[in-house]
Amino acid sequence: MHLDAAAFEKILTDALGAGEYADAFYERRVNRSFRLQDGKIHEAGLVVSRGVGIRALSGECTGYAYSDDLSEEALLHAARVAALIARDRAAKVSIVRIVGEPAQAHSVYDAADELSANGQSATYVDLLARADVAARAYDPRVRAVNATLSEESQEVVVATSEGRYVRDRRPLVSLAVQSVAHGAARGTGMFGDGGRTDIGYFTRRSPEEIARESARIACVNTEAIEAPAGEMEVVVGAGSGGVLLHEAVGHGLEGDFNRQGRSLYSGRVGERVASDLVTIFDDGNLAGERGSLAIDDEGTPGQHKVLVENGILRGYMQDRLNAGLMGAESTGSGRRQSFRTPPLPRMCNTYMPDGASTYDEIIASVKKGVFAKSFAGGQVEISKGDFVFMLAEGYLIEDGKLSAPIRGATLIGNGPDVMTRVVMVGNDTRFAGRSYTCGKSGQYVPVGVGMPTVKIASVTVGGSSLG
């Protein structure tokens, strides 16, 4: 079936059935990657994901079916399966009209319009080899280097029963380097960068820089001592410290959890949820950032959203379903892993803008605590609000100075408790290396996080040393 306006009209008419709304999401994603280990290019990979996801909405109910077979028979079958959810509902008069060509979304990507479809293999291989050499040259303790380079192009077309018909082409590149160093103990360092840009990015951000950062962290970690246990002052590092915002606040502000009254932030817009030093944005429009989207996976343009302003909760992140049921507008936050899964309200690039303090002032203010310089990731349970973030690189702070590096530990806190204890915010906001991926209900999407250096008066550090 040639997927033109007439085809989408036919699919959506069947999907709508007696429901209120239907949409179709066509995706063609091609991902090319090379993996390096033992100083050699180990393997090449090619992933092709192509199909159509069809959704029917009726009240709170979603009917969903997808097809990777683009024949008319298969697509209309999927449309009718999706429509089943609405079969007991009173039909609303609705005629689907899709006309013309899909409108091209205004790009927020830092890439050439047409990605090179092929023939870049030699470039990929060269970038990986340079990363390998640089990581090993950084320090003789670096014994193993594993690196993966990938470049992806995702074409999407969204058509809806309300006549929306839009397209987007999203680039995504990443170079991730893991170094293993042997010293007093073994240490690993993981660092990655990339974004919604093309392979030309690595002429500006060299693979050597990325590799050396990975090697540096590995070498630091060979000297790491056991992390302490108990509640203490914690300074969260600029950049990947944004994982804290993503977990402690971001997930709890997603529309589905709030509509259903499951989040501890449900019904609290306008209330104080953090210290007045805390402002948090989520933005789909940052040029080239990993979580940026010209349009979301429901065809709504990406937006800049104020989530928390000077400690006051300002709003949620919405997809179409939840916005509709809450009497709000979509904020361009409807995202899905692929055509196989329905959209959910998700974050794009979540960050905190600059505060007034300097990094030096913040470190100097800590008598005894932990500097959590960078994070491997985090997780949250959104109902009570307990969240964790996992250290990738950390140090003890003693008498206002960094001392010994500490081993990977989990830090745990409760979202509003911790955000209320933010007592200093640095003037050094930056985005983390562009390598984070967020998981929700089994769906994984690329996101960005950004943060200035921040001091929290008390957090539980989950090390094993009672010292």
Place this chain on the structure above:
Amino acid sequence: MADSIALAAGAVESAVASGAGEAEATLTVVERFSVEARDREVTTLEQSTGRSLTLRVFVDGKKAMLATSDLSRDGLRKFARETVEAARHVANDPYAGLPEAQAFSGDGSALEMYAADVRERPNEAKIDDALGLEALARAYDPRIVNSGGSHVVDVVATITLANSKGFHGSYRGTQVTRDSAPIAQDGASKRVAHYGSAARGYASVEAVDSIARTAARRAVDMCGARKPQTTRCPVIFERDIAALVLSDVFSALNAANVAVGNSFLIGKGGHKIGSGLVTIFDDGRLAGGLGSAPFDSEGVPTRRTVVFRDGVLETFLYDTYYGRKLGAASTGNASSGGVGPTNFYLQAGTASLAALVESTARGVLIVDTIGFSTESVTGTYSRGARGFMIENGELSYPIDEFTIAGNVVEMLAGIDAVANDLRFDGSVVSPSFRVAEMTVSGT
């Protein structure tokens, strides 16, 4: 079936025609049904059949892999050719290649992987299961006032493998999952618990009322939880959380990690690592096991491997490539281009979980963890947790917002009691066990 073999064999032929010396194709067809309910409403209903193909090609000891959902004739040919082209940029590797030719006979029916009731059960009954999970969880206790949703998901998967050495084989399997996530109101706070179980069919999966009750009890039991004091004490891991610890052990035994220096068990083969209670199997032949299959992703027959015996590390787990590289035979653990578990489990003990608690004067019982980082090279372990304080052999009060920390090697050595509650509802499973001492970090 014949169509599937023809499609897989056709992909192999395309790769060979493009210049691959060897090639292997796997066609996976997944029929999936999923229903989510919240309170009295069906909130999501999904039903689809997806097809995808993976193709591994070898060109003079250089390998590349394709995974595609575009199974059109032109699409397959084009991407097979591109995969072969990409392989030419890979370094030559003497260990890369297909396994030696394998004789395959039978469809694995002795492994009890297929339950007919998955296709036979009407959708209405599956939907009623999901609504039943919601209703029974709410009926359990008046404090259950909300829900993160209950799910019933079933899958029929058909795997067909063909390679250029003449191997072709096919098998099918089913899986059913039921889960529920009730939310209890605890003053101003909300307590969510998640509980579920999986099996090959509807007849064998844990019953709706049992899942709903367990999920609701877990939510209600956490009401009034407080943060414990920082201390060192014995830690009992409840079954499902014990299985997560076993996942970290599997990662360290995975030859793909061992080969690149990414395992805390490197150089420890033949050594006594665990306590005498640590006997761990990887058994791809377990009847009804969710990780069972007649052959692995390269067509190598699966088998039962003793990984740890009485605390001694007997072997790592290999596919063909990492076996050749590290001087061992494949253990039948190839899994979509890497190394994966079949049914990986710690051997059960004889005492009940309740008896483990009774024999613990002071400690904690962990029923849930949050977070996922274990340092791969050192085994440093740290997780957010919730559970119960144990005093004088009794669960005295619920605790949350704390962490437990230690080292996986030391935890294996410290296992001093293993319960009898092992069940095979996942690919990596464990009975509950107790570690003699770990750090609990709270206030």
